[in-house]
Amino acid sequence: xxxxxxxxxxxxxxxxxxxxxxxxxxxxxxxxxxxxxxxxxxxxxxxxxxxxxxxxxxxxxxxxxxxxxxxxxxxxxxxxxxxxxxxxxxxxxxxxxxxxxxxxxxxxxxxxxxxxxxxxxxxxxxxxxxxxxxxxx
Amino acid sequence: xxxxxxxxxxxxxxxxxxxxxxxxxxxxxxxxxxxxxxxxxxxxxxxxxxxxxxxxxxxxxxxxxxxxxxxxxxxxxxxxxxxxxxxxxxxxxxxxxxxxxxxxxxxxxxxxxxxxxxxxxxxxxxxxxxxxxxxxx
DNA sequence: TCCTACGATGGACGGAATCCAAGTCAAGAA
DNA sequence: TTCTTGACTTGGATTCCGTCCATCGTAGGA
Numbered sequence: 001x002x003x004x005x006x007x008x009x010x011x012x013x014x015x016x017x018x019x020x021x022x023x024x025x026x027x028x029x030x031x032x033x034x035x036x037x038x039x040x041x042x043x044x045x046x047x048x049x050x051x052x053x054x055x056x057x058x059x060x061x062x063x064x065x066x067x068x069x070x071x072x073x074x075x076x077x078x079x080x081x082x083x084x085x086x087x088x089x090x091x092x093x094x095x096x097x098x099x100x101x102x103x104x105x106x107x108x109x110x111x112x113x114x115x116x117x118x119x120x121x122x123x124x125x126x127x128x129x130x131x132x133x134x135x136x137x
Numbered sequence: 138x139x140x141x142x143x144x145x146x147x148x149x150x151x152x153x154x155x156x157x158x159x160x161x162x163x164x165x166x167x168x169x170x171x172x173x174x175x176x177x178x179x180x181x182x183x184x185x186x187x188x189x190x191x192x193x194x195x196x197x198x199x200x201x202x203x204x205x206x207x208x209x210x211x212x213x214x215x216x217x218x219x220x221x222x223x224x225x226x227x228x229x230x231x232x233x234x235x236x237x238x239x240x241x242x243x244x245x246x247x248x249x250x251x252x253x254x255x256x257x258x259x260x261x262x263x264x265x266x267x268x269x270x271x272x273x274x
Numbered sequence: 275t276c277c278t279a280c281g282a283t284g285g286a287c288g289g290a291a292t293c294c295a296a297g298t299c300a301a302g303a304a
Numbered sequence: 305t306t307c308t309t310g311a312c313t314t315g316g317a318t319t320c321c322g323t324c325c326a327t328c329g330t331a332g333g334a
Contacts, residue, residue: 014300014311016326035291055291072213074322076290090248090256099254103247107263110240111227117236119227121267126244130258151280151331172322178292186285192322213321275334282329289322298313304306 004066011064022071028061032070032078032098072098072127087127094135101128141203148201158183159194167205169215169235209235209264225263231272238265 001014009015026033033041039054042113058079061067068080072091078098087100107124141160146152147159162178165168176191197217198204205217209228215235224237244261 002271010237014199016300016312016331018313024262038290048314052292053314055150056154056313069211071208074208074214075208077211089209090252090258092195092256093259099256099271101248101252101254103244103245104249105247107240107244107247110244111238111265112241112244115227115238116267117238118203119229119265119267120234120273121265123229123267124263124265126247126261128245128256128258130253130260132257133255134169135253146304153331155282173320185283189284189323190282193281277334278330278332280329280331283325283327285325287325288322289320291318294316296314298311298323299309300311301309301319303308303312 007066008064015062017046017118018042018049018053019057021049021056023061026067026079026081027062030082032080034076034078036076038079070098088128090128090130092129092132092135094101097132097134100108144203145201149196154183155179155186155190155256156194157213158186159191160198163198163216163218164206167219170216171213173213173264176238176271181194181247209233227265227267229269231268234271240265 004027005020008023009113010021013019018050021042022038022091024045035051035055035058038050038058039051042049042054055137057066058069062069062079066081068083070078070080070089072078072089073096080100082100090099090101091097097113103126107126108121111124112119138161141164142152142157145156145160158179159175161182162175165178170255172195174186175195176186176188179186179191190252194202198244199206199216203218203220205220207215207226209215209226210233217237219237224239227236227238228234238262246264247260248261
């Protein structure tokens with residue numbers, strides 16, 4: 001966490017209280033929060049923080065590669081602070097719960113050159129779907 | 138195509154001109170259209186078709202498994218008529234262009250039991266990302 | 275041909291995210 | 305320490321995407 005703030009300062013970030021609080025919220029809970037949830041938790045510590053600032057800060061963290069944007073359904077994007085540990089996501093088709101998972105192998109290796117159509121392929125995201133134990137009842 | 142209309146009729150669909158036009162638009166171009174693009178193309182043939190009807194029909198086609206809903210960015214969902222041929226997607230990080238691709242192997246096989254956390258995993262979607270030849274310039 | 279339940283309509287509505295002009299403040303300069 | 309300035313924040317308006325709903329229309333069976 002202090003690592004994150006350090007890295008941000010090194011990249012020329014102005015360390016405002018708003019940015020600090022957003023970064024702390026993300027670091028505090030390794031879950032997948034929506035922008036509004038981040039805003040709500042941030043507002044507990046800094047009541048007047050605006051939604052626009054939360055969106056701005058999240059966007060900057062994504063650009064810097066410190067946070068990953070996840071959109072597993074058509075609804076609000078979620079923000080995953082676990083950006084430095086490659087992983088994929090397992091999503092419950094019932095309740096929408098998300099778990100980080102670590103599949104074997106590298107999905108990129110499964111895409112042969114003739115299936116790349118000249119693209120400079122740089123990454124792959126895998127979303128596994130299924131019913132979680134709670135929803136399977 | 139006529140196959141599709143046949144299948145729909147067999148499932149008790151009332152064959153309205155609106156549904157016919159939407160189905161024909163999807164079948165006509167094997168690209169990944171947004172709902173608004175489907176509406177625009179449908180309106181060329183049936184000017185008074187409403188957006189609500191296009192959304193309804195697309196939703197029904199998805200439920201019936203005739204069309205797949207794809208959301209590769211946080212923007213509008215896209216509709217993929219190629220539902221009967223399993224495939225994944227390759228998305229240009231520059232212009233957003235989408236290609237169907239066929240990777241080797243089965244992503245489900247790469248998720249070991251201890252990484253399933255009790256979920257009844259039923260499927261996996263893979264999104265490859267990279268710059269397309271045009272955007273790479 | 276007539277009936278009627280299913281489907282279409284379009285305008286209002288809602289959630290998510292972005293935009294913008296005005297105000298504020300972090301942090302380097304003096 | 306204070307000053308200065310451009311980067312940052314604010315919140316309300318706006319856009320985009322999609323859904324809802326009351327009303328109207330019509331496909332297709334009787």
